Amino acid sequence: MSDLHLYTHPMSRGRIARWMLEELGEPYETEIIAFGPQMKAEGYRRINPMGKVPAIRHGDTVVTECAAICAYLADAFPEAGLAPALNRRGDYYRWMFFAAGPLEAAVTNRSLNVEVPQERKGMVGYGSFETVMDTLEKALSGRQFVAGDRFSAADVYVGAHVGWGLQFGSIEKRPAFEAYFSALSARPAYQRARALDDAAVAELQKTTA
Structure with missing residues (x-):
């Protein structure tokens, strides 16, 4: 199992975090959090008290807010070269x-x-x-x-x-x-991220049809 975990929804700002993760090129796991009760439930609020996506967990570190996620991942994986000196x-x-x-x-x-x-x-x-x-x-x-x-x-x-x-x-x-x-x-990386999220949208639409 990867120690990088993305909590997201494909129709949210989670697309930004997905793109950033694809630019890293590191393995990560994805958990789709549904809008409504699941996103506001106590279990997910332990990850993000705001009850919103995206969030990432890297080992024991949890980061929310897209700009913070991008900045954190660039620093956590310097070999990707996504932050200047x-x-x-x-x-x-x-x-x-x-x-x-x-x-x-x-x-x-x-x-x-x-x-x-x-x-x-x-x-x-x-x-x-x-x-x-x-x-x-x-x-x-x-x-x-x-x-x-x-x-x-x-x-x-x-x-x-x-x-x-x-x-x-x-x-x-x-x-x-x-x-x-x-x-x-x-x-x-952008194209991969978009394809993954578009596929997730299509899957959600099938389950709710």
């Missing part, structure tokens, strides 16, 4: 947590039609949706990777947000975003 991690941390904070908050609020009053914009971490989109566009324009000259865990996390946003219309289809995600989505 410590003295070159400025952009790596910056953009990974930009996506976890300002980007996700701005996109979520826009999707929910939450309008922050002009005089209150200083109270929200992202300022405005337009500022976030412009900042992200500048970061990705003319670059294959978001942090340096090679693929990293930051690209998994930022790329997943960009790809999801482009697919569902929550992120504007700017050329820089489309070019960035097009290259990432051609990666073999």
Whole structure:
């Protein structure tokens, strides 16, 4: 049995963790946690008290939150080369947590039609949706990777947000975003992860039909 375990649902942010695990190339076990009673049950809440997926267990270590999962796995398996050297991690941390904070908050609020009053914009971490989109566009324009000259865990996390946003219309289809995600989505690990999750969705649909 592998000491890496993924708790997920194929129609969730668990797809990000799956992609990261496929980039590692290490064996791992998967447990699909159903939305509703199973995800909120006491047994799973011992893994994630929030009753949400994804989560990973690596030996005795449990990690939740997608950005934390990506950062942890990159450090736990350095041979995969998914994190820059410590003295070159400025952009790596910056953009990974930009996506976890300002980007996700701005996109979520826009999707929910939450309008922050002009005089209150200083109270929200992202300022405005337009500022976030412009900042992200500048970061990705003319670059294959978001942090340096090679693929990293930051690209998994930022790329997943960009790809999801482009697919569902929550992120504007700017050329820089489309070019960035097009290259990432051609990666073999991304294709494997997507196929695994799509197959899991199909299996769930059969059992509930």
